[in-house]
Structures are given as C-alpha cells and as structure tokens.
Amino acid sequence: MREPGFWHRPSSFVSLLLLPLGALYGAVAARRLQREGFDAGIPVLCVGNYHVGGAGKTPMVLALTRMLRDLGETPVVLSRGYGGRLHGPVRVDPDRHAAADIGDEPLMMARTVPVVVARDRISGVALARVAGRQCDPDG
Numbered sequence: 001m002r003e004p005g006f007w008h009r010p011s012s013f014v015s016l017l018l019l020p021l022g023a024l025y026g027a028v029a030a031r032r033l034q035r036e037g038f039d040a041g042i043p044v045l046c047v048g049n050y051h052v053g054g055a056g057k058t059p060m061v062l063a064l065t066r067m068l069r070d071l072g073e074t075p076v077v078l079s080r081g082y083g084g085r086l087h088g089p090v091r092v093d094p095d096r097h098a099a100a101d102i103g104d105e106p107l108m109m110a111r112t113v114p115v116v117v118a119r120d121r122i123s124g125v126a127l128a129r130v131a132g133r134q135c136d137p138d139g
Helices: 013-034 057-070 104-109 121-135
Strands: 077-079 115-117
Touching (some): 057 104, 077 104, 077 121, 104 115
Parallel strands (some): 077 115
16 A cells, blocks of 8 residues: 555645644644543443544444454444534433434444433443343343
C-alpha cells in the first residue's frame, strides 16, 4: 500500500486558507487528549473521526460487533444518538423508539446488537455495562 499522491503536491490556495482551521482543530484535540481519562471498567473500542457522515463508521461498528460475537464476546454499542431528541442514557428498543428519538443509525444498529444512546459518555458506559451483562449468557 502506498500513500496518496496528493501528499506530495505543493499546497493549494484552499489548503493554505484552511491552515488556521486545521491548527485550531489540532489545538482543541491536543487539549482534549491532555484531560484525565475515565476507566470504563470494560474493554472499549472507539470508532470515529472528524467526518459527520459517509466515512464508513457504522459499517465498521457492525463488522466489529460481528467479529466480537464470533469470538464469544457480548459487545454493546454506545452512541451519542446524533439526530435524536433523547439525551439518554437509554437502551435503544427498535419496537419502542423512532429515529427522531435516538437517531437513525443507533436505531438501525439496535436491530442486530444492543445499543445505548447517551450524550454523556460516562453515564452511557454505566448503562452499557448493565446491557452487556444482561446479554451475556455466562454473566
């Protein structure tokens, strides 16, 4: 595999205009990475990036959950519920919730894997731990 060719081209006018925005994004990210972390008490895999949509995050999450299930694990997806009105934490029930409640992607994923929606990740982790124990045949 090779790096894309545009990495070696001279900077364009647009890239130079976006340079301050990139520096601001990097500063915000660096500050967030300096904060003390939170021990979830369970293994956590994060799938995300700076793209709002269309980058393949949801298919990747579904592929990871399938692989984890094949390994005997009981994965639970924790989502912020982008596009939904509920702040959570709430375990998504496809028979009870609508996309307007919890977002379209959490609703779609909840048909195959337990999903918790929470804008606050720490409270969402607590509910995800409970959901994982409820789904675990050994737990």
